[in-house]
Each structure stands twice: as structure tokens, then as C-alpha cells.
Amino acid sequence: MPAVTGTALPNLSQILGWDTEHLSRAVTDWSSIAEHWEGAFDSVHRGMLAPGGTVWEGEGADTAQERSFGDLVTVRGLADTLNGAATIARRGADPLDYLKRQAIEVINEAREAGFTVGKTFPSPTPASTAGFG
């Protein structure tokens, strides 16, 4: 499939082959990774507060707990970013799927009406094909 760049309209094969599986998968993967990262560092921080179930206090405990809390805050920021990217991917996949279905529907309607929809659609074409190459 040739690249679709700038504002160039996709041709017929590009429309038929338009894929959003990578976006749907990204939504699942990125949300899962974000949850895992946050859960892992939350677990580490809670463990630092009470290793083995016993409250840990003292200078060393303070240092370790501050470090683990700082890590957790950082990872929460990363998880937020990743969840944001997953949301963008989801919002991109849904309209692309819809538009693909719409385009295919229009193409089928044109064919049923007797028009020829060629591979170079929608480039300029002879009048006999009424705009479809």
C-alpha cells in the first residue's frame, strides 16, 4: 500500500485495506502496562512502610520510604501519560472504523448504480465513469 501523506485522499485499495487493529491493540496494551507499572510501584511503596507486616521506622526507613514514594509519584505520571495515549488511540480507532464502513458503503452503492470504481479512485476519470476511475 502506498503511503498516505498530507491531505492526499486515499485510493480504493487503501480504503479497503485501512486497518485499526494496531490502535485497538495499543489501547489494551497501554492501559494494561500503565496499570501494571502503577501497581508495581504502589506495592513496593506499601512494602517499604511495613516490610513483612511490621511498621518500619527510623532514619533508614524515612529515606527508603521517601524514595519509594517519589518513585510512585513519577510512575503515576507516566501511567497518566500512557492512559492519555490509550484514550487518544481509542478515539482515533472508532471514527476511522466508522469512516471506512461509510466509504465502503458509498462505493458499493456506486457499483450497484452501475458505476465502475477503479483502483485509482477517486482520481479524475472519464465522464463515462462519472468521477470514479
Add this chain to the structure above:
Amino acid sequence: MAGHCSATASQLAGRVPTPVAGPPAQATAVAVGSAYPALDATAAVLAARAQTAAGKLTTSASQYVRTEEISGQRLSELSGGPGRE
């Protein structure tokens, strides 16, 4: 706790899945594909961070145990040493 951190590090390192390859002509496929190596790199940094914590905890635990042993020995010497009975 050190073991928990070490296990966390292992889980973080191997967690990022292989992406589904989309058509290279689609900008979204290129963008999504480029995100996964970045996620791999980030996961590696997080895993290293957790592993470092595990190392520090192990060192701290060893030092704590050693300090306890030394303190115990000194107390024993105070209570049972020569001339102290």
C-alpha cells in the same frame, strides 16, 4: 522486601508486549509502532530502579544484621566478660 523489589524488577522488564504491526502507510501505525520501543526503554529504566532498591535493601539488611551481631557480642562481653562477674 528486597526479594519483592527484585521480583517487581523482573516483572517490569518483561511486561511490554510485541505490537501489532499496522500498514506502514498509515500514520497511526507508524506512531503506534514507534511507541513500543519507548515503552520498552521506560520499562527497563523502571526495572533498574526497582532492582537498585532491592540492592540497597539487601545491603541495609546485611548491615543491620551485622550491627545486631556486634551489639550482641559487646553486651555479652559486658555481662559475661572477664572481671565482670
